[in-house]
Amino acid sequence: MKKLLIILLLLPAYCQTLPAQEQAFKITHGPYLTDMSETAVTIVWITNKNALAWVEVAPDDGSHFYGKERPRYYDTYLGRRQAATTLHRVRIENLTPGTRYRYGIFSKEVLHWENDARIVYGTTIANPAYSRNSLSFKTFSSSDDTVSFIMLNDIHGRADFMKELCRDIDFNTIDLVVFNGDMSSAIHSEEQIFSDFMDAAVDLFAKRVPIAFTRGNHETRGPYADYLMYYFPLKGEKIYRTFNVGNVAFIMLDCGEDKPDSDIEYSGLADFDAYRNEQAAWLRQAVLEKSFRDTRNKIVILHMPPGVSDWHGTLHIDEVLVPLLNEAGTDAVLSGHTHRYSFHPPVQGKTAFPVVVNSNNTYLRGDVVNGKIRIRMTGTAGTKPIEHILE
Ligand SMILES: [Fe+2]
Structure with missing residues (x-):
């Protein structure tokens, strides 16, 4: 014994x-x-x-x-x-x-x-x-004249911080939560997707409020990256898409990587120039759809902010996607990626819309009421929110 x-x-x-x-x-x-x-x-x-x-x-x-x-x-x-x-x-x-x-x-x-x-x-x-x-x-309704959403980005696996950040949000007033990229730093496994941010999302809101997910450049990395979208299935299958909530048409874009596809960091796996061209070909048609054209407000979700960087990924977005967003009557592009708040008003001959960059330490709340878009970025307790009203 x-x-x-x-x-x-x-x-x-x-x-x-x-x-x-x-x-x-x-x-x-x-x-x-x-x-x-x-x-x-x-x-x-x-x-x-x-x-x-x-x-x-x-x-x-x-x-x-x-x-x-x-x-x-x-x-x-x-x-x-x-x-x-x-x-x-x-x-x-x-x-x-x-x-x-x-x-x-x-x-x-x-x-x-x-x-x-x-x-x-x-x-x-x-x-x-x-x-x-x-x-x-x-369910969403086209007759709603108020649309409220939360956007999170660049959490990079900080689930506890995400919970602290969102602690005071009343999700009963929210129609959807947008994950705008770099919620993880790279995708290694199913378990990591949940420990990085999804278990926190379920605890906070996701049993009752839907997630609209797009990738950042970091979610294109890692041995499990190609299975990520199994966890955010889409009827139309493509990450780049449009959908309407009330009187807001959202365009979700999938930015790809920031450096040239041939960069040694990608070990020969990146093919994002072709992918962004594919998105441009789709976008050209998508913005002609009646359901898009007839919707009063048009908000673009794109992890890497357009018009504000000379890195290859952004320059390519500026070349192939921005002219189409200009023509589409875009009211605002909401981005992340830089880990710092910034606001970029329209630039004559370049961008016909403002770009709002949410930092990695704030959540962005959007309230669209009768055509007016109020954007408010709030950090953890004690920090002063930043607000923009876009008309
Ligand atoms: Fe990023």
Whole structure:
């Protein structure tokens, strides 16, 4: 017995923790909302073991969630419900604009997949929808005359700082939260995406307020970078996109790297000139769409600020994207990247719009009311906010 005790004590720590298959089945990250529109949203979460997953949705009409059977939405891909996965991404469509819905997430553990006629399931776990703190979201509405959003950028994995920074924000007044790049310094793993910023986002707001995500130059780096957008799925699949919230048309652009593609820092992987040209070809058409042209305010989200740097990435943005943004009637470009606040008014013959650069230590709040855009950047307690009114 004494011998056995000595052997046990000598075992390395990792041998004494339970192997993954013996751990209880659980949700490890999320849920969070992304890619919201007037009629749709995507809900994402992670479990520690493979599962068949679905979401049940009910309007917030005062009825009990379990008053009747609620519609189920599954994570489907090419006609098949996904079960060989721990990452669950459920698209919910055909919702009513401007409407609050409650939702519950469900995951049924896959214990054994002998063949497709015999999949052995284990426990089903849920985020209880009947509790007082039931999860909910509100779809966007074109008839809203007020739009409020938060923008964060250049957090670079400082999750605790992000929580402190956002501590006093009343997210009940916010329609969406924009992540405008460099939330991580490079992407190495799924776990790192969550420890860098996404677990903090879920704690703060992301179960109820949708995220609109675009990359900075740093998120194009790292061995796991090519899987990053699995965690922010988009119906249209492209990171560069337009979407409307109330009377605001947002253009999300994906800046690429700041140095020339041939720079030794990129080890031969960068191909961003071609990618920015691809975005320019898309943008030329996208700004002609009626839903874009007819929307009163036009706000561009672009991590690297245009018109203010002589680094290659910015110069290329100035060359291929800025002329199109000028023609599109852009009201403002909101950026980060430099880690310092700056404001750049329009420059005759160059940029027809102001550029607002949010620092790495402030959040930007935008409130668009009757065509007037109020931008306010706030740091942690004790710092004085900076405000711009753009008309
Ligand atoms: Fe950056």
